[in-house]
Amino acid sequence: MKQWKRGTKERSRRYVSEAYVQTLAAAAGISMITAFLFYRSVWGMCTFFVFAPLCLKFRQKREAARREVQIQKEFLTAMESVSGALMAGYSLESAWKYAQQETEQMYGIQGIFSRELRQLNQKLFMHEPMEQLLYELAERCDNEEIYHFAEILLYAKRSGGNMTEIIHRTVCRMQEKHEVLREITANVAAKRAEQKMMMLLLPLMLWFLTVSSPEYTGALYGNPAGVLVMSGCLAGYLGALFWAEKIVDIPV
Numbered sequence: 001m002k003q004w005k006r007g008t009k010e011r012s013r014r015y016v017s018e019a020y021v022q023t024l025a026a027a028a029g030i031s032m033i034t035a036f037l038f039y040r041s042v043w044g045m046c047t048f049f050v051f052a053p054l055c056l057k058f059r060q061k062r063e064a065a066r067r068e069v070q071i072q073k074e075f076l077t078a079m080e081s082v083s084g085a086l087m088a089g090y091s092l093e094s095a096w097k098y099a100q101q102e103t104e105q106m107y108g109i110q111g112i113f114s115r116e117l118r119q120l121n122q123k124l125f126m127h128e129p130m131e132q133l134l135y136e137l138a139e140r141c142d143n144e145e146i147y148h149f150a151e152i153l154l155y156a157k158r159s160g161g162n163m164t165e166i167i168h169r170t171v172c173r174m175q176e177k178h179e180v181l182r183e184i185t186a187n188v189a190a191k192r193a194e195q196k197m198m199m200l201l202l203p204l205m206l207w208f209l210t211v212s213s214p215e216y217t218g219a220l221y222g223n224p225a226g227v228l229v230m231s232g233c234l235a236g237y238l239g240a241l242f243w244a245e246k247i248v249d250i251p252v
Helices: 002-039 042-087 092-107 112-125 130-141 144-159 163-199 201-212 214-220 224-248
Strands: none
Touching: 002 042, 002 201, 002 224, 042 092, 042 112, 042 144, 042 163, 092 112, 092 130, 112 130, 130 144, 144 163, 163 201, 163 224, 201 214, 214 224
């Protein structure tokens, strides 16, 4: 078990290192394009120190959003398995073991929630209370849906209600919610694609003018006034990028 955990940590560190290098490489590429289009000078590569933290922050935000979506997806799969197992006559503890097997089959043993379910079942074997484990799981995953389910489970236990029926109804509501979220996400993705296409227009137009009619843009390079003008254009472009990202960044 210790060797498995060590291997998982090493793979996680390797992934983080690769992602960090890829992000810095992307920032360097953007800096090279900026140096050519806006400054025509190697000094334009100094914009790397602006783009690097922006790219890192952007990647972290996207990775966090992707992780949250994946956790919700895997959690719904696990809950569907738990509900089905309970309706088939399994005990609650056995239902979670069944959910672990189903989740590992669908997302692999290295899936985000697969690892969490494995840890949860190990603690269940040590007779730790289910609701407490779910609260801890919600805190580790930073997921509000898991926290609400833990509260529902705690209420059902205290009230002596029909656990199978309560979990089944909860899963049905979760399925309806995720269906609505999928529709919203699809619409947002379409708007995001439009935004990306619009944001590419300025660099493409500048490149086209530079190649086809260099005399129109020649006065903007190699002099202090041109540097100030192009720096102002770059700042305005970055501001427009940030604003457009805020517009399409609809929380779902």
